[in-house]
Amino acid sequence: MISRRNQLGLGGIALGLGLLASTALSQEAPVIQILPPETTQPEAAPEPEPVLGTTIDAAPAVRDSSENAAPAVAKTRMLALRPLTKLPETVRMGASLPASGVLRMTGEVANIDLGLQLPQDIAVPTELVLATRSAINVLPDTAVLQVSVNGGNPVDLELDHFDGFGMLRFATPDLVPGANRISLSLRQPHRIFCGPEASFGVWTEFDLAQSGVQIPTTALIPNAENFSLAVGNQISTGRPLRILTDTNTDIEVLRRVTDSLGAAMGGQGQINIQSFYSVAPKQSAAVALIASDRSQISYRQDASGAITMQIEYANGEAPDLTNAMPSVTLPAALPPLLQPGESHSLADLGVGDIIGNTRYYRNDVQFRLPNDWLLLANQKARLDLQYGFADDLPKGATLLVKVNDQTIRLLPLDRDGGKILEPLAVNFGARLLHPGSNTLSFEMMVPGNPADTACVPHPTDMLVVTKETTLEVPRSPAMQLRGISTPLSNLTSGGINVSPDAIEHRKLEIGAAQFAASLLPSENQDAGVTLTLVDFASVPKSSAHLPTRALQDALLPRAVSAGTSTAPQAPSYRLSTTTDAPATSAEPPTDQSISGWFLHQREKLERAAFLNSRDSFADWLAGRHGDAVLMPIDPTQPNALWLILGPEAQLDGINRALTDLRATRFGEGGAALLSNDGTWQIWSSVQLPKVDDLVTPLNMLPVLGNYASWSPFLFTVVLLTLGLISIVPALLIVILFRKRRLR
Amino acid sequence: MLRRDFLSFMAASVALSATPLQARAQTTPDLFLPEHPLQQSWQLWKKLCLSADGRVIDGFQNSASHSEGQGYGLTLAAIFDDRAAIDLIIGWSDNNLAVRDDALMAWRWQPDSDPPIQDRNNATDGDLFYAWGLAMAGARQERPDLTDRARQICNDIVRLCSVPHPDGSGKIMMLPAAMGFRTAEQLVINPSYYMPLAMRELARMTGVAQLDSMADTGVELINGLAKDGLVPDWIALTAKGVEAPPANFSQNSGYEAIRVPLIAMWSGDGRSPAVANFALATLDSAKTDSTPVVFDPRTREVRDRSSHAGYAAVAALCACAASKGVGSAMPRFTTEQPYYPATLHMMALVAQATQFPKCVPI
Incomplete structure (x- = not known):
């Protein structure tokens, strides 16, 4: 790019300017036409004729110099903080990870310990950085973040970033090479209200990727x-x-x-x-x-x-990666396994004293039950609760004890407080539990007193559930409901593949690779289990069991009807992830004939017959819509699962949903439809629960109980049949003896 | 984008140049297909630099536009087969810069001046890239009128901007512009205006063979300059050979000269000493938060640095190309930089994708 001064002159104008004042345009304003460069220049150009000057009178334009020669500053990187335990991805009271890399601490009081690993061979940093932002509801005058490094003297920091993430920096002499523990303790009262709702309104977030210590990149050896x-x-x-x-x-x-x-x-x-x-x-x-x-x-x-x-x-061969990367150290992904028939304290489950200090408080204790644990009858599990609460909690303060979100006990907290109470035995139906991950929750609600002013700081802890609290789950015969959850649970990464017929083969291969990489190893891995990804258009047509039309209606985008339809609209709401779609008010007209009446009674009987869905898969699927269906397309091969993807399926979200489904083992059914909102709807086929144990007099009752609960109707029919059969010999004896007597 | 595709395109271009325009019905291979991931960067570049009416805006320089920017923009638009952008850029350039009585463009258009063009001189690099963009678009989209335009520009570059070396060797040198850079005793040359790949392709596509020999001369000149250190922004050529440019020209190797190694790489010459020298001079950029850009050409003393990602991209690609390495520390394209480094960033990415496929940005 150059500049040349003093060259501006009208005499040299070559611009093709012309005023077109043709008759055709006579009614319009004159048009200035800028002609394009001459396009008919002869090929034989004139001889070279660069202008010969007497001086070099051109000057370069100022280039892109935007900075003075500032000294080079060493490039730095953040060694980031990380949670020491697995955190929920949905916002909960206390700590959660609602967005990638963002730790949210919710509630008037919240505490967490974070880890910071420093390489051994670097100069130990002396400054810690925290990127924080707080909800506007937080009262800044009294809010404080207390930070302690490796148990050292805590440092109080003001929370004053409300618009976006801002940096809090402080010097600390307590960091050491290797593992460090950074304890964060937040007090963040609501500026206006006090009560359970206000608890959710106060939070502080930490951008973990930007929180930690800065070190020069040269100090971080790439290894x-x-x-x-x-x-x-x-x-x-x-x-x-x-x-x-x-x-x-x-x-x-x-x-x-x-x-x-x-x-x-x-x-x-x-x-x-x-x-x-x-x-x-x-x-x-x-x-x-x-x-x-x-x-x-x-x-x-x-x-x-x-x-x-x-x-x-090179040549399609990846190098051996076996020892290329040391195993990544992460918090345990699976909750501890609870052995049925034994009493386990919270301490056994890795939980310390549970202390609640927010007006709304919830603490979830996760545990696992064996995959072959199944109790469907009314056996009782038992929680021996040791708890205490402050003696000045306002009227209406309550504690809910929940199992898998079902309340098993409501306890008042507005009387007899100020001490640890005698252990309270809480019996609850074991059928609330299921194989795989389960949750025991303690949920406290303490009304504001008054609710429309900021809370007065509470001088004592509001709630304590001690770690001596125990939980005992009854033993179960080794039984399983048949369905997709067992093969899904036993799936190995090597079993995940893509149908060779898939149209978007590469896209699905990438999805399969991502899912395989995020597959937690299971206890009962079975290399014979497969999960095949396929798009709907490529589903093997050979399977007579597939309701192709129903699948198409469920997975393909719904066409927008131009006209009005008199057909009943599918309800826009759904109240359960595992049960059938809600009934619409528009019931189909009932057949008033005798045969219709019998048919209706038969349907009612069938509906009451089984724990499972009574509809066929195609009927169940009708009216539902989703992104993917997980099922074995051949019922004779239950270990060959297929994930049939609709055209709107987003593989990232599906991977996450599959991982959740596998972890929770909610898929105790024959097929699962992934709804557009990321939740699963399960269709359960009518299949007898499977007994993996030898049936003995000791376990016969729970086995029979499970069958009775699975299908009361069938169980009754079987018992009746057995009763009738047992009557036959008696009748025969009676008839035989009466005949003799008559003779 | 694969090197194979690019070479195929070039081969096709050669084939096209050997046939009459009317017979060029064959299609050219795709360079960067619409689904190519580099298209994302191109879209961002357009958002940053290209106005809705086809003007490539240099916001850093009071939102001026230059034939250089129009040429760079048109070349990139042709490479990304963005017909809408091609037509916009051509339209604005024709309406605003085509004010000379030859096929070349006025070099600068300033929105706050009246008239916006205060200097009707051209800039040869802008014309060269503009012609290359026209020729590529013409071949790719079977638009012979564009190829004709490219030929006319090439003819006028040769006619108005090429002169013999004052040393009497008979070598034909490319002037930075038609006026102002030549006296009886000396020529002032900007080595970064030589774009060998464009010149050779244009020579083949338009039949203006002098561009080919000028490209060779340029490479020879640059290699000679790079033997003694970094290639300067400007030089003077006299009967005695290379000398320092006049005092009002940059005496550094800086924002002009950074294009020399970039263009050498884009032209497939990773072994150019200009590339190796620049890689050596910017060795510390991986450890610092800015890239050294302006140097004393002989001592390599750093005189200015920049934190803009485009310069880091050129330095990283040089390091990879010079070492015949695998994977480069090129930053991702970002709009958080002005027109000039953003454009160099795009060019570096194109150069990497077409010439150094193993130097992918990691």
Whole structure:
């Protein structure tokens, strides 16, 4: 780009300006036509004629110099804080991870311990940075964040960032190489109200990726250990590990890499596959998978200083990744297993004293039951609750004890407080529990006193549930409801594949790779179980069991009707994830004939017959809509699951939903429809519960109880039949003896 | 985008140039298909630099526009097969910069001046890129009128902006503009105005063979300059050879010269000493939060740095290309930079994708 002064002159104007004043345009304003450059210039151009000057009178234009020669500043990276336990992704009282990398602390009082791992070979930083923002409801004058490093003297910090994340910095001499524990304690009263609702209105969020210590990137050696550390930080804060690759990378190579990385992350990490050219900000550890002329693994820093694992592959062969990355250290993904028939204290389940100090308070204790635990009758489980509460709680203060969100006891907290009470035995129906993950919750509500002014700080703890509280779940015969949950639970990453007929094969292969990488290893892995991803249009037509039309209606986008329809509208609401769609008010007309009456009675009988759905899959599917269906398309092969994807299916969301379904084992049915809102609707086929145990006199009663509860009707019919059968010999004897007597 | 595709395109271009325009019914291979992930960056570049009426705006310089920007924009639009952008840029350029009595464009258009064009001189690099963009778009979209326009520009570059070297060697040098850079004793040359790939392709596509030989001369000049250090922004050529430019020209290797290694890489010449020298000079950029951009060309003393990602992208690609490495620390494209580094950033990404597929941004 150049400039030349003193060259402006009208004499040299070559602009083709013309005023078109043709008759056709006579009624319009004159038009200035700027003619394009001459396009008919002869090929034989004139001889070169650059202008020869007497002086060099051109001058360069000022370029893009935007800065003075400022001294170079060393590039730094944040070694970030990470939660030490697995946190919920939905907002809860206390700590949660509602967004990727964002820790939210909700309630007037909240505490959490975070981890910070410092490499051994760096100069220990002396400043800690916290990126925070608080809800506008927080009263800034009295709100305080207290931070303690490794149990050292706590530092009080003011909460004064309300519009966006702002940095809180403070010096600390307490950091050490290796593991550090950062304890955060928040007091954040509501500025106007007091009460359970106000508790949800006060929160402070921490951007964990921007919270920690800054170190020069040169101090962070790009090696496997530091990469593993960075990945652990990402995964534990809900951020995915990104794999950068070409859009045409050999899918088998990609799958081998994702499987290896997934194993190193213990099946707890999400993998996000991106292009090298993605414009999304990249601030975290990643894997670059590059086609090359050699196969090797190396570690290096990217433009931001983040450590990247660079995998080069040649001839479709990825290098051996077995020992390339140390296992990532993460909080336990699965809750502790509770052994039925034994009493377990909360301490046994890894929980300390539960102390509630917010007007709305909830603490969830997670535990697992064995996959073959099944009690459907009225057996009782028992909670021996040891608790106490403050003696000045206002009238109406209550504690709800819940199992899997079902309230099993409501306890008043407005009388006899100020001490730990005698243990309270709470018996509840064991059928509220199910195999897999279960939740015992303590939910406290303390009204404001008064509710329309800010709370007065409470001098004592409001609620304590001691760690000596015990839970005992009765034993069960080894039984399982048949359905998709068992094969889904036993699925291995190697069993996840894509139908060769899939139209969007590559897209599904990437989805399969992502799901396989985030598959938690199960206790009963079965390499014979498969999960095949397929788009709806490519579902094998050979299966006579598939209600193709119903599937099509459920998965394909609904056409918008131009006209008015007299057909009953599907309800816009749904009240349960596992039961049938709510009945519409528009009941079909009843057949008034005798045969119609019998038919109606038969349907009613069938509806009362089983715990499971009484409709066929096609009938059940009618009127429902979703993104994907999970089912075995051949009932004779229950271990061959298929995930049939609709055209609107988003693989990222489906992966997450599948992971949840697998963890909770809610899929005790024959098929599952993933609704557009990310929840599952389960269809349960009529199949007898399976007994995995030898039936003995000791376990006969619970086995029979399970069958009776599964289908009271069938159980009654069987008993009646047996009764009738037992009458036959008696009748025969009576008839025989009467005949003799008559003779 | 694969190197194979790019080479195929170039091969097709050669084939096209050998046939009459009327016979060019064959289609050209796709360079960056609409689904190519680099298209995202192109869309961001347009959002940052291209106005709705087709003006490439240099916001840093009082929102002026230059033939350079129009040329760069048209070239990128052709590479990304963005017909709407191609037509917009051509339309604005024709209406506002085509004010000379030849096929070249006035070099600068300033919105706050009256008239906006205060200097009718051209800038050869702008014309060169503009012609390249026209030729690529013409071949790709089977629009012979665009190829004709490219030919006319090439003819006028040769006619008005090429002169013999004052040393009497007979080498033909490319002037930065038609006026103001030549006296009887010396020429002032901007080495970064040479774009060998564009010049060679244009020579083949338009038949203006002198561009080919000028490209060779330019490469020879740059390689000679790079032997002694970093390539300067400007040089003077006299009968004695290379000398310092006049005092009012940059005596540094800086914002002009950064294009020299970039263009060498885009032209497929990763072994150019200009690339190796720049990689060496910017070695510390990976450890600091800014990239050294302005140097003393001989001592490599850093005189200015920039935190804009485009310069870091050029430095990172140089490091990878010079070392024949795999994976580069090129930052992702961002709109948080002005027109010039953003454009260099786009060019670096295109150069990487077309010439150094193993230097993908990690």
